[in-house]
Structure formats: structure tokens, C-alpha cells
Amino acid sequence: MADAGSIDLRLAMNAISDVIVNRPRPIRKIDQIYMKAGDMVLQSELVARWADGKRLAFIGDGDAISVCIAYLKQRNIIGYGPSKICVFDFDERICRAVERFADKERLETLESRLYNCLDPFPSNGKFDLFYTNPPWGASNDGESVKVFAQRGMEATGYTGEGMLVIADDPELAWPQTVLSAVQRFGLDNGYFTQKMMSRLHTYHLDDAPELRSCNLVLRAVPGNGSRAGKSQAIDDSNRLTNFYGRENPPRVKYVREKKRLDYGNALEEEYDLELIGSTNG
Amino acid sequence: MDDRLNPGGGVLFIKVGTHAQETLEKIIERKTKEIEQAGYSLWGYGGNTCHPETMVQPFAKGYERLGQTVRVLMQPMVSSHFAEPVRADEFSIDGLKWNAIPAAINVLGSRFALAIKGLRKAELELPLDQTVVAIGNSKGRRGDKYIMGRVDKACLEVAGPAPVPNDPAVEGTVAQIGLVAELVEPYAVYVRNKTA
Numbered sequence: 001m002a003d004a005g006s007i008d009l010r011l012a013m014n015a016i017s018d019v020i021v022n023r024p025r026p027i028r029k030i031d032q033i034y035m036k037a038g039d040m041v042l043q044s045e046l047v048a049r050w051a052d053g054k055r056l057a058f059i060g061d062g063d064a065i066s067v068c069i070a071y072l073k074q075r076n077i078i079g080y081g082p083s084k085i086c087v088f089d090f091d092e093r094i095c096r097a098v099e100r101f102a103d104k105e106r107l108e109t110l111e112s113r114l115y116n117c118l119d120p121f122p123s124n125g126k127f128d129l130f131y132t133n134p135p136w137g138a139s140n141d142g143e144s145v146k147v148f149a150q151r152g153m154e155a156t157g158y159t160g161e162g163m164l165v166i167a168d169d170p171e172l173a174w175p176q177t178v179l180s181a182v183q184r185f186g187l188d189n190g191y192f193t194q195k196m197m198s199r200l201h202t203y204h205l206d207d208a209p210e211l212r213s214c215n216l217v218l219r220a221v222p223g224n225g226s227r228a229g230k231s232q233a234i235d236d237s238n239r240l241t242n243f244y245g246r247e248n249p250p251r252v253k254y255v256r257e258k259k260r261l262d263y264g265n266a267l268e269e270e271y272d273l274e275l276i277g278s279t280n281g
Numbered sequence: 282m283d284d285r286l287n288p289g290g291g292v293l294f295i296k297v298g299t300h301a302q303e304t305l306e307k308i309i310e311r312k313t314k315e316i317e318q319a320g321y322s323l324w325g326y327g328g329n330t331c332h333p334e335t336m337v338q339p340f341a342k343g344y345e346r347l348g349q350t351v352r353v354l355m356q357p358m359v360s361s362h363f364a365e366p367v368r369a370d371e372f373s374i375d376g377l378k379w380n381a382i383p384a385a386i387n388v389l390g391s392r393f394a395l396a397i398k399g400l401r402k403a404e405l406e407l408p409l410d411q412t413v414v415a416i417g418n419s420k421g422r423r424g425d426k427y428i429m430g431r432v433d434k435a436c437l438e439v440a441g442p443a444p445v446p447n448d449p450a451v452e453g454t455v456a457q458i459g460l461v462a463e464l465v466e467p468y469a470v471y472v473r474n475k476t477a
Binding site: 028029136138139167171172173174205206207208209210211244245246247248 | 328329330332334335336338339340342343376416417418419420421422426430431432
């Protein structure tokens with residue numbers, strides 16, 4: 001079993017490869033943008049170490065970092081990880097992919113729940129930590145990040161810590177505005193910035209190939225749990241108008257999966273088989 | 282519409298060449314006829330740097346509210362785009378409601394299309410270092426720092442001759458424009474083929 005800093009990179013990469021093959025294809029218009037594989041390995045190890053022995057809520061997880069850390073631990077590639085992981089996502093394809101993988105690999109610490117972050121959070125205070133890689137808020141000064149962070153704070157009962165993965169680029173104004181706004185939001189809710197790991201991750205993002213993200217770790221001040229209350233729906237148009245980009249508010253309640261028997265195989269609509277000796281062509 | 286670039290103006294810059302096995306000259310000829318017959322044309326393209334719904338539509342609507350139109354500036358280039366020349370038969374503004382593409386308009390081998398009129402040849406220069414990306418995750422990045430590598434199109438705002446606060450300019454930042462058009466409603470759409 002490996003300790004931090006002594007991971008078998010080949011085994012880790014192959015494990016992440018298993019997870020990537022299991023992921024649904026991203027839908028760009030709802031800001032599903034996937035992290036690149038090498039960065040996923042490093043991020044998964046880091047998150048597993050940070051959340052060792054804790055109950056961890058993922059507020060959205062298209063990247064499948066949740067699956068990676070459960071799988072790396074199950075395979076003894078790392079010797080640490082959360083005691084429980086729950087993925088809350090409004091994309092049924094993602095939730096079902098998590099469940100299928102957990103079932104196939106017997107990942108008993110991993111589960112998912114279909115949930116839209118505009119609805120009241122269903123599991124207040126049941127987690128120690130939260131993790132989110134939300135829409136980055138380029139057009140709304142970080143308001144979309146705050147929505148996901150709020151749900152993470154509710155998941156942890158306004159205690160513990162949260163890791164936010166958001167844009168970090170010193171050449172552009174908007175990521176700095178967002179970083180500032182999110183840290184201010186943290187302070188307003190009884191959290192301080194415990195750590196920021198700059199410019200760590202790259203993405204399959206063809207409209208901003210150079211853009212990276214950081215890990216921003218917020219920690220609740222002692223006694224902050226007294227803030228916890230009943231979770232409310234979010235319907236303030238000021239927060240939602242530019243949620244997925246300028247003039248792109250949320251319109252989708254859930255992304256529903258079209259059920260298939262041959263999940264994981266090439267779609268039959270993609271190809272025809274021309275047989276040896278056939279007279280076609 | 283004249284060819285002056287005014288500070289604050291909106292430009293959709295795109296490199297164009299052979300597309301879906303059809304030469305640029307043939308494409309221009311075909312698109313010009315389409316505009317004559319249908320009043321507008323759909324210019325096919327791909328890639329998320331000018332995503333119809335999250336980029337082009339809000340970008341153009343912003344200028345519409347100012348009483349301005351977005352100019353499409355095309356830079357001809359040598360390319361070999363071997364996508365299958367499959368004709369799209371439906372278009373959608375929002376990816377949910379789909380309509381038939383008029384018979385006079387042919388979009389081949391593309392996922393997205395710009396709605397344009399006033400297509401004409403031109404010879405003008407676009408100093409990319411005097412533009413900035415106007416929308417999306419690269420908003421604020423200087424045009425010449427953005428249009429490189431695989432990034433070959435962008436929604437840009439003309440920033441004027443004043444230096445833009447990014448890295449120093451590099452050589453080769455002036456794009457030679459060979460075609461201009463006007464972006465018209467619905468500005469950009471998804472296209473798909475239901476029959477092939």
C-alpha cells in the first residue's frame with residue numbers, strides 16, 4: 001500500500017483511465033468541461049489525502065474525481081481516502097455512471113444522488129468536507145461558484161472545510177474578480193481561506209486552452225455550525241441570469257440518461273458493418 | 282456597412298478555407314447565391330470558441346441592444362478539411378426546438394452555423410493586438426494572444442490603438458481579411474442531419 005509521495009504512476013494512470021472510459025461525454029452548454037488525465041491523477045491523490053477518514057460531499061462531479069479517489073484506494077494504489085463519498089449531480093448520466101462503476105468495482109464508500117443545486121439541499125450537515133468544481137462564473141462575478149459553495153456549506157452544516165476548484169489566471173481580470181468574490185463569500189459565511197494551490201489543473205477546453213484552475217480551500221471558523229438552518233431553493237434572478245455565461249440562466253432541471261443495454265460500447269448509430277465478401281460499394 | 286473598425290465594435294473573426302472537401306471559391310459562390318435566394322445564408326463551422334448559444338448569440342444580442350451589428354471578418358487560409366460533406370437538414374437556436382433549413386441553403390459537414398448576409402470579398406487588415414476576447418472563459422485576453430494554435434475563431438471587441446494590458450505584442454499579429462459579412466438574427470445556430 002502506498003503512502004503519499006510514493007505512488008506507482010503507471011497503476012494510478014491506468015486506474016484513472018478506467019474511470020475516464022466510464023464517464024459520459026460532456027455537454028458543453030451546461031459547462032461540463034473535463035479535467036485532463038494527468039491532472040486528475042494528481043488531484044485525486046491530493047483530495048484523497050485531504051479527505052482521509054472523512055465524509056466527503058461532491059457538489060457536482062463531471063470530472064469523476066470522486067470515483068478516482070474511491071477506486072485508487074480500493075486498488076491499494078493509495079493507502080488513504082474518505083470514509084464516505086456522495087456525489088450530488090443533476091446529470092443522471094453522471095450519477096448512473098458513478099453507481100455502475102461503484103457496483104462493478106465494489107466501491108462501498110461511493111454513492112450518488114440526483115440533485116439540482118437550485119433545489120434545497122437534501123442532506124444538511126451529514127458530511128465533514130465538500131468538494132466542487134462549479135461553473136466558473138466568468139460572466140456573473142462568481143455567483144455560480146457561490147451557489148455551489150453554499151450547497152457545500154449546507155452539506156457540512158457550515159463546519160469543516162470545502163475545496164473549490166475555480167479559474168486562476170493572472171492575465172485575465174475575471175478570474176481574479178471571481179477569486180476575490182468567492183473568498184469574500186466565504187468570510188461572510190464564517191469561513192476563512194486556509195490554502196490556495198494556484199494554477200494546478202488544465203482542461204479539455206477548446207475556447208480557453210491556456211486557462212487553469214486552482215484549489216481554494218475554505219475552512220469554517222470554530223462554532224460556525226450555529227449558522228446552519230433549513231436549506232432553501234435558489235430562485236433569485238440576480239444570481240441566475242448569467243449562470244452558464246452571459247444571458248444563459250439554468251433551464252435544465254435534470255439531464256436524463258437514455259437507458260441502453262450495451263452501455264460502454266460504441267453506439268450502433270455510429271457505424272455499419274460491411275462484411276467480407278459482401279457486394280456493397 | 283463600411284470597413285472601418287471602431288473602438289468598442291464587435292467582430293466575429295474566423296479563418297476560412299477548404300471545408301468539407303469544398304474549396305473556398307466554391308463556398309463563396311454557393312453562399313452568395315443562397316443569400317440572393319433566401320435573403321441570408323448559414324455559414325457552417327465547428328468548435329466551442331464560437332459556441333452558438335453560449336458565445337455568439339449573447340455577444341451579438343449585446344450589440345443589437347446598442348443598435349450595432351457584429352461584423353464577420355474572414356481570413357482565407359490554406360487548409361484541408363476532410364469532414365464528410367453531409368448536408369444538415371435542421372437548425373436550432375437553443376438545441377431544443379428544431380426547424381427545417383430552407384431548401385436554398387446548404388450547410389455541409391458542420392455542427393454549428395453563422396447566420397450572415399452581405400457577404401463580399403474585401404482587402405483589409407485586422408490588428409489582432411488591438412482586440413480583446415469579448416465573452417466566455419477567455420474574456421479580456423488580447424486577440425493576438427488568443428488566436429493561435431488550434432484557436433482559429435473568436436468573438437472580439439475592437440479595443441482601439443491603446444495597448445491592452447496583457448503580454449507585449451508579437452510579430453504577425455495583423456490578420457489579412459479577405460471576406461466580410463454581417464451577422465444577422467438568429468446570429469448562430471446548431472445544425473444537424475436527421476436523414477443521413
